[in-house]
Amino acid sequence: MPHRLTIHQARRLLLEKKISAVELTQAVLDRIRDVDERVGAYITLCEASALEQARKADRRIASGDPSPLTGIPVAVKDILCTRGIRTTCGSRILENFIPPYDATVIQRLEAAGVVIVGKTNMDEFAMGSSNEYSAFKLTRNPWDLSRIPGGSSGGSAAAVAADMCLGAIGSDTGGSVRQPASHCGVVGMKPTYGRVSRFGLVAFASSLDQVGPLAKCVHDNALLMKVIAGHDPKDSTSAPEPVPDYIQAFGKGLDGVTIGVPAEYRSMEGMDPEVSDAVSTAVETMERMGARCVEVSLPHTPYAVAAYYVIAPSEASSNLARYDGVKYGFRDPEAADLAGMYRQTRSKGFGPEVQRRIIIGTYCLSAGYYDAYYRKASQVRSLIIRDFKNAFESCRLLLSPVAPTPAFPIGEKVEDPLTMYLSDVFTLSANLAGIPGISVPCGFSGQGLPIGLQIMGNHFDEAMLYRAAHQFEQATDYHLKKPPLQ
Numbered sequence: 001m002p003h004r005l006t007i008h009q010a011r012r013l014l015l016e017k018k019i020s021a022v023e024l025t026q027a028v029l030d031r032i033r034d035v036d037e038r039v040g041a042y043i044t045l046c047e048a049s050a051l052e053q054a055r056k057a058d059r060r061i062a063s064g065d066p067s068p069l070t071g072i073p074v075a076v077k078d079i080l081c082t083r084g085i086r087t088t089c090g091s092r093i094l095e096n097f098i099p100p101y102d103a104t105v106i107q108r109l110e111a112a113g114v115v116i117v118g119k120t121n122m123d124e125f126a127m128g129s130s131n132e133y134s135a136f137k138l139t140r141n142p143w144d145l146s147r148i149p150g151g152s153s154g155g156s157a158a159a160v161a162a163d164m165c166l167g168a169i170g171s172d173t174g175g176s177v178r179q180p181a182s183h184c185g186v187v188g189m190k191p192t193y194g195r196v197s198r199f200g201l202v203a204f205a206s207s208l209d210q211v212g213p214l215a216k217c218v219h220d221n222a223l224l225m226k227v228i229a230g231h232d233p234k235d236s237t238s239a240p241e242p243v244p245d246y247i248q249a250f251g252k253g254l255d256g257v258t259i260g261v262p263a264e265y266r267s268m269e270g271m272d273p274e275v276s277d278a279v280s281t282a283v284e285t286m287e288r289m290g291a292r293c294v295e296v297s298l299p300h301t302p303y304a305v306a307a308y309y310v311i312a313p314s315e316a317s318s319n320l321a322r323y324d325g326v327k328y329g330f331r332d333p334e335a336a337d338l339a340g341m342y343r344q345t346r347s348k349g350f351g352p353e354v355q356r357r358i359i360i361g362t363y364c365l366s367a368g369y370y371d372a373y374y375r376k377a378s379q380v381r382s383l384i385i386r387d388f389k390n391a392f393e394s395c396r397l398l399l400s401p402v403a404p405t406p407a408f409p410i411g412e413k414v415e416d417p418l419t420m421y422l423s424d425v426f427t428l429s430a431n432l433a434g435i436p437g438i439s440v441p442c443g444f445s446g447q448g449l450p451i452g453l454q455i456m457g458n459h460f461d462e463a464m465l466y467r468a469a470h471q472f473e474q475a476t477d478y479h480l481k482k483p484p485l486q
């Protein structure tokens with residue numbers, strides 16, 4: 001069952017010629033055919049081009065010049081532009097949009113010889129935490145098909161968890177890689193702002209958006225990260241910092257590493273005791289591996305949700321102004337005049353959550369309210385950045401839950417946006433501060449649902465996050481369990 005392999009296992013078999021990239025890709029496509037009707041992870045499958053890329057990968061392996069990812073089947077969130085392949089962002093307004101160019105991340109994956117199997121489902125324009133806001137379909141959690149997979153990169157997380165790809169790419173504006181990774185029991189990394197190019201990533205909130213990998217284990221996640229990270233002249237916010245060898249940093253244990261546990265995160269409203277217990281046990285595990293765990297304070301944590309849900313919609317309202325029915329995407333043909341065309345295109349093309357965000361964002365930026373909302377939220381953001389700066393003076397890493405509860409039932413929060421927003425409380429701050437965060441499996445609920453641990457670190461300290469996450473993974477076996485999906 002080659003679809004069950006991790007990337008590093010598959011890589012060894014490919015190099016030893018025990019399996020070909022075509023066989024591996026075919027196994028993944030067969031697996032998708034078997035289970036995706038139930039899970040709903042993919043919006044678009046790229047069977048023909050995937051097999052073509054696999055044949056190319058086999059030739060490259062035969063010629064003795066493979067990269068660590070050559071021939072590896074990977075899924076990509078439908079928010080990254082893929083030349084010639086429909087890129088919908090989970091929205092009606094882009095239902096038939098075929099980009100004329102590739103995102104830099106796609107270019108890098110293809111240059112490494114990756115096989116792109118398909119584009120995964122997501123909340124419309126990445127706004128959501130459950131995938132229920134996709135305009136096209138529901139994605140179900142492979143661990144329990146009556147529950148959400150998390151969002152907005154829920155399709156990518158479900159595809160990895162259900163072995164419908166060996167790794168995947170998502171994007172994270174307020175938790176959209178980490179939270180679905182946590183709910184689906186896989187490893188998800190939100191890199192430092194600027195670490196990965198955003199060129200060709202359809203913009204949601206440009207000061208918060210980052211592309212990040214999802215994988216079956218920390219090792220695989222780091223392999224994907226190494227390929228997609230690094231400076232890109234096409235993204236002026238991408239950082240020139242060199243990309244370290246993350247795998248090299250694994251072996252060094254946690255002796256002498258100080259890890260902070262934020263006091264504010266202990267008393268969060270709506271915390272499921274099973275999640276707090278799993279995180280407390282994880283703290284003990286880290287201590288057993290040599291880390292020194294200390295309590296730290298992030299005093300402005302209670303304001304993170306409010307600040308994010310002003311800043312992100314404000315940026316979104318501006319970014320989404322381009323979908324006007326004129327340049328590309330859907331246009332309502334029935335309108336009588338230009339103003340009507342704008343109005344009807346946007347009313348029919350955008351779903352209710354996206355419209356809500358555009359309205360909130362436009363309001364927050366409007367003359368007369370800008371100072372009260374957008375400026376205030378930006379000031380709060382500065383205080384949150386300062387909280388992290390202070391914390392990192394006394395510790396190298398921070399530990400927290402990823403989400404306050406395990407995956408919730410489909411339909412539970414979809415009519416109640418505020419409750420949905422509140423479930424992002426542990427992940428938003430990292431985006432506001434631009435710091436990296438990784439989600440690793442750290443337990444299961446009584447009902448058998450995965451629980452994730454978040455490890456955050458200072459800007460560009462991804463290597464340290466990977467090291468701690470890898471050490472933790474070595475000491476536990478949560479990442480080895482598979483969902484009960486036949």
Ligand code: GLN
Nearest residue numbers: 126127128173174175176
């Ligand atoms: N759930 C958050 C939101 O809806 C985060 C989404 C994301 O990271 N893309 O804005």
